[in-house]
Amino acid sequence: VCLEIPGKIVELDASNPQLAVVDVVGVRRKVDLGLLAEESVRPNDWVLIHVGFAMSKISEADAAEQMRTLVMLGEGEAAIQEVRGYGLYELGGNEEEGGTA
Amino acid sequence: VRFVDEYRAPELIAKASEEIRRLAEPSHHYRIMEVCGGHTHAIYRFGLKDLLPTNVELIHGPGCPVCVLPMGRIDDGLSLTKRSEFIFAAFGDMMRVPGTHGSPLESKARGMDVRIVYSPADALKLARTNPTRHVMFFAIGFETTAPSTALTILRAKSEGLHNFSVFCNHVTIIPAIRAILDSPDMRLDGFVGPGHVSTVIGCRPYEWIAQDEGKPVVVSGFEPLDILQSIVMLLRQLRNGEAKVENQYTRVVPWEGNRAALRAMAEVFELRPYFEWRGLGFISQSALKIRGAYAEWDTEQRFAVPGVRVTDPKAAQCGEVLKGVLKPAQCKLFGRECTPEQPVGALMVSSEGSCAAHYTYAQHKPITIANAVSV
Numbered sequence: 001v002c003l004e005i006p007g008k009i010v011e012l013d014a015s016n017p018q019l020a021v022v023d024v025v026g027v028r029r030k031v032d033l034g035l036l037a038e039e040s041v042r043p044n045d046w047v048l049i050h051v052g053f054a055m056s057k058i059s060e061a062d063a064a065e066q067m068r069t070l071v072m073l074g075e076g077e078a079a080i081q082e083v084r085g086y087g088l089y090e091l092g093g094n095e096e097e098g099g100t101a
Numbered sequence: 102v103r104f105v106d107e108y109r110a111p112e113l114i115a116k117a118s119e120e121i122r123r124l125a126e127p128s129h130h131y132r133i134m135e136v137c138g139g140h141t142h143a144i145y146r147f148g149l150k151d152l153l154p155t156n157v158e159l160i161h162g163p164g165c166p167v168c169v170l171p172m173g174r175i176d177d178g179l180s181l182t183k184r185s186e187f188i189f190a191a192f193g194d195m196m197r198v199p200g201t202h203g204s205p206l207e208s209k210a211r212g213m214d215v216r217i218v219y220s221p222a223d224a225l226k227l228a229r230t231n232p233t234r235h236v237m238f239f240a241i242g243f244e245t246t247a248p249s250t251a252l253t254i255l256r257a258k259s260e261g262l263h264n265f266s267v268f269c270n271h272v273t274i275i276p277a278i279r280a281i282l283d284s285p286d287m288r289l290d291g292f293v294g295p296g297h298v299s300t301v302i303g304c305r306p307y308e309w310i311a312q313d314e315g316k317p318v319v320v321s322g323f324e325p326l327d328i329l330q331s332i333v334m335l336l337r338q339l340r341n342g343e344a345k346v347e348n349q350y351t352r353v354v355p356w357e358g359n360r361a362a363l364r365a366m367a368e369v370f371e372l373r374p375y376f377e378w379r380g381l382g383f384i385s386q387s388a389l390k391i392r393g394a395y396a397e398w399d400t401e402q403r404f405a406v407p408g409v410r411v412t413d414p415k416a417a418q419c420g421e422v423l424k425g426v427l428k429p430a431q432c433k434l435f436g437r438e439c440t441p442e443q444p445v446g447a448l449m450v451s452s453e454g455s456c457a458a459h460y461t462y463a464q465h466k467p468i469t470i471a472n473a474v475s476v
Contacts, residue, residue: 003139004297004300032220032222032249032252034252035249035359035361035362038359038361048297050246051220051221051249052220052221052249053220053248053249055300055301056353069143072324073142073143073146073323074146082219083219085219085220088219088223088226
C-alpha cells in the first residue's frame with residue numbers, strides 16, 4: 001500500500017483537466033492530478049503516483065532513483081502491474097479483466 | 102550480490118555504517134523504531150541489520166495498514182457483500198487477509214463479487230459501468246492513501262453517482278505512535294519517520310514526539326542509504342543530547358506536506374472518537390470517518406453494518422510483535438501454523454508486515470549489501 005511509483009507526464013487530458021496520461025517504463029495510463037492542485041503540472045514533468053493519483057512532483061533523477069529502489073525492493077513488477085491495472089473499469093473496457101485476482 | 106552493481110554508491114553505505122558504529126555509545130543499547138511498513142520491508146530486504154552494530158536495534162512499528170486492521174472489519178465488509186447487488190472492491194493487499202470466515206479471495210471463490218482495484222478511482226469507474234449494482238470500496242491505508250479516497254468521494258458527489266460507497270478503514274499514524282510511547286513495556290530512543298505518509302502530512306505533526314517526549318524523529322527515504330543516513334542523524338542527535346524532527350527525505354517530503362491532499366481529507370473526513378487496531382487495541386482519535394455531508398457515500402452511514410468484534414486467535418502474538426515487544430520468530434505460531442501461504446495473523450500477509458518480511462528474508466539470505474561492502 002505504501003508504493004509510490006515514478007512516472008512522466010505525457011499529456012494533460014484535454015476534456016478533463018484533472019487527468020493526465022503518465023508513462024511508467026513504457027506503460028501509459030491516466031492518473032488523477034487532483035492532489036497536485038497547488039502545483040502546475042506540465043508534460044515532461046515527473047511525478048510520484050500512488051493508487052492512481054499523482055502525489056508529488058519530483059526531479060527526473062529522483063524518479064530514476066525511485067524506480068531503482070522499487071526494483072531493488074522486489075516491487076518493480078508489482079509497480080508495473082499496479083499501473084497496468086489503472087483504468088480497468090473504463091466504459092467499454094473489459095470489465096472481467098479486473099475480476100481475476 | 103547481483104544487485105550491487107545497480108546500487109548507488111556502495112562506498113557511501115560503508116561510510117554511513119562506519120559512522121553509525123562511531124556514534125553509538127558501546128555502553129548503550131539503542132532501540133530505534135521504523136514506523137512505516139515500507140521501511141520494515143526495505144530493512145529486511147537489504148539486510149540492513151548486518152550493517153549495524155549489535156547495540157543498535159531496529160524495532161518494527163505499526164505502519165502496515167493491512168496488518169493493523171481488525172478482523173471484525175473484514176467480516177463486516179464481507180457480510181454486506183453477501184447481498185447480491187454488492188460488489189466488494191479493494192486493493193490486492195486486502196485479498197488474502199483472513200476474516201473469521203475466510204479472506205475476500207476465499208469469499209470470491211464462494212461466489213461473492215469481489216474485485217481487485219488498483220485505485221479508488223477505478224472502484225468509482227466500476228460503479229459507473231455497473232449502474233444496477235452497489236460498489237463498496239473497502240478503503241485501507243494511512244495518510245498516504247486517505248487523500249485519494251477523499252477525492253474519489255468528492256468526484257462521486259459531483260457526478261451524482263449514488264451506487265458507490267466507501268467502507269472507511271483509514272487510520273492516522275500519529276495516535277499509533279502515541280499509543281506505542283504510552284505503552285509501559287516499551288522503551289525507544291527515537292524514530293525513523295515514515296516517508297510517503299510525510300509527503301502528505303509534512304514533518305510538523307511529529308514535533309510533539311521531540312518536544313514533549315524527548316525522542317528524535319528523522320523522516321526517511323526508502324533506499325538503504327536513506328535509512329542508514331537517517332540512523333546516523335538519529336544517533337548524532339542522541340549523542341548531542343538533542344531531540345528534534347529532521348527531514349532526511351527532502352527530495353520528496355516538503356516540511357509542510359501536501360496542502361491540496363490535506364484539504365481534501367479535511368473536507369471529507371473527521372476523526373473517529375476511537376478505532377480498534379489489531380494488536381494495539383482501541384486508540385482514541387486514531388482513524389477517519391466520513392463526514393455527515395457525505396453520508397450518501399459512506400457504507401457505514403448508509404447500510405446496517407453488523408459491527409463484528411473478533412478476538413484474535415489466542416496463540417497468535419501479533420500485538421506483542423506489532424509493539425516491538427516480541428520479535429516475529431518469538432511468536433509461537435511463527436513459521437509453523439502461520440506462514441505467508443497460510444497466514445493466521447495479518448503481519449504475515451503483507452510484504453510490509455514484519456512477520457512476512459522476517460519469514461521471507463531471514464531464512465533465505467537477502468540481497469545483503471553487507472556482503473558486497475566491506476565494513
